[in-house]
Amino acid sequence: MSAPVNAQEGLAGFTSVIDVYEHRIGHVCRAVSSHLPPLLKDFPTSGGVVLDNACGTGAASTTLLKHFPNASIYAADIVPPMVSSFKAIISQNAELQNHVKEVRLEDAQSLTFADDMFDASITNFGIFFFPNPELGAAQIFRTLKPGGTAVVTAWKSFGFRPILWEVQDLIKPENPLTQLPLMEPWCDLALLESTLKAGGFKTVELTVVKEGLWGKDKEDFTLVLLENLGAFVSQSWTEAERAGLPAMISKVVDEQQDKFCVTDGAKLGCMMEAWVAVATK
Structure with missing residues (x-):
């Protein structure tokens, strides 16, 4: 089964926003990753071996070590800026230096790790970027030890999407509602399974798993939305229409905060839902 849309285009777009990744979406991916280590019920606490697959900036590695401080971690990602970012994070973190054995620039569909190498494999919001997800799944399976556990996440719902639609309706109501063609098919659990x-x-x-996509306050959340929505608006929009996004996002958040948003102290955000799949070899 091939990916529903051109995943290479998705990766190219992903690379283009690497500088704002953590602020735009990375923090909620990191929050979801904190739920994953307890799902590795048979992981050897004495020191198992883990693959952080499509590792990004290493969120899964960081959270896993909080639960399994004796783990040995290998990481891989096909996006060079992600590999560089994770290596930079490792260079500033003694715990990661001790436990992350290697970070490789690799295609998850053709991993070069040995057969039966890992006690656990985590792919946190990466599988929908694989041009052929089934090949990626086969590599996860191949590199796991018998009895090893794979954890794979994908988005189930996007709390910012109703805001996107509201903003789009204000700026360009004649346009079809913007969709999320790369990730949206994975909202159906049948595809992941x-x-x-x-x-x-x-x-x-x-x-x-539910976690918030947050801004530290209303102004910051407006910026988070702008970073996300600006990547999804129709390519047919004019420069003037794109220029109207910041004001319209702020207007929607101001006038319909109770409808679309959640709060946590000073923080303002929207809720995201993720599928978490656990499979044993």
Whole structure:
């Protein structure tokens, strides 16, 4: 099964926003990753070996070490700025230096790690970027030890999407509502389950995790939305229409905060939901 849309285009767009990744979406991906280590119920606490697959800036590695301080971690990502960013983070963190054995620039569809190498494999919001997700799933399966556990996440719902639609309706109501063609098909749990089974896994357990996409205050959340929505608006928009985004986002947040947003102290945000799939070899 091929990816629903051109995943290479998605990766190219992802690379282009690497400088604002953590602020735009990375912090909620990191928050979801904090739910994953407890799902590795059979992980050897004495010191198992983990693959942080499509590792990004290493969120899964960082959170995993909080639960399994004796783990040895290998990481891989196909996006060079992500690999460079994670290596820079490691250089400033003694714990990561001790436990992250290697960070490789690799295609998750053709990993060069040995067969049966890992006690656990985590792919946190990476599988929808694979041009052929089933090949990626087969590589996860191949590199796991028998009895090893894979954890794979994908988005179930996007709390910012209703805001996107409201803003789009204000600026360009005649346009079709903007969709998220790369990630949206994965909202259907059947795609994630069938992809992992096609890769070799017999059973897949799915749960849902909720975390907030946050700004530190209303102004900061408006910027978070601008960073996200600006990447998704129709390419047919004029420069003037694009220029209207900041004001319209602020207007929607001001006037409809109770409808679209959640708060946590001074923070303002919206809730995101993620599928978490757990499969054992």
